[in-house]
Amino acid sequence: MFGEAVQAVRMNYYPPCPRPDLVLGLSPHSDGSALTVLQQGKGSADVAGLQILKDGNWVPVHPVPNSLVINIGDTIEVVTNGKYKSVEHRAVTHKEKDRVSIVTFYAPSYEVEIGPVGELVDQKDSPCRYRTYNHGEYSKHYVSSKLQGKKTLDFAKV
Ligand SMILES: O=C(O)CCC(=O)C(=O)O
Numbered sequence: 001m002f003g004e005a006v007q008a009v010r011m012n013y014y015p016p017c018p019r020p021d022l023v024l025g026l027s028p029h030s031d032g033s034a035l036t037v038l039q040q041g042k043g044s045a046d047v048a049g050l051q052i053l054k055d056g057n058w059v060p061v062h063p064v065p066n067s068l069v070i071n072i073g074d075t076i077e078v079v080t081n082g083k084y085k086s087v088e089h090r091a092v093t094h095k096e097k098d099r100v101s102i103v104t105f106y107a108p109s110y111e112v113e114i115g116p117v118g119e120l121v122d123q124k125d126s127p128c129r130y131r132t133y134n135h136g137e138y139s140k141h142y143v144s145s146k147l148q149g150k151k152t153l154d155f156a157k158v
């Protein structure tokens with residue numbers, strides 16, 4: 001379904017920040033990927049920099065040694081017609097400690113068309129919520145937009 005899938009890696013370094021109350025490491029966003037695999041750095045295993053938005057509250061994702069965090073991205077939300085939601089998340093800074101995260105984004109090939117799978121669309125119970133679009137177009141839209149919660153997903157909404 002994803003064609004020759006794209007796997008991209010981003011490494012984030014967050015230096016200590018004297019005013020974590022004023023400065024975010026990374027603004028709230030959802031990832032444009034299908035799935036994201038994230039490792040919170042070994043050397044800073046006690047710094048909970050990643051937070052997810054759940055029921056309107058920011059919840060810290062505490063690092064578990066030798067484990068990976070798997071996040072659902074926008075592409076899975078579209079493919080499942082909203083059954084699985086991409087997670088809104090952000091990174092906060094820490095007064096004394098720096099932090100590293102290594103993030104792998106697994107996403108469709110830029111050539112493929114992405115849309116809700118037929119089995120999860122039903123006129124009555126689960127009407128089609130997202131249009132079918134070219135993933136390359138979505139990626140372009142994503143990288144040229146500001147990180148602003150799940151706003152980038154508006155591109156795909158019907
Ligand atoms: O540093 C983190 O834990 C979050 C990184 C992230 O959300 C991203 O690179 O997309």
Ligand SMILES: [Fe+2]
Pocket residue numbers: 029030031089
């Ligand atoms: Fe992210």
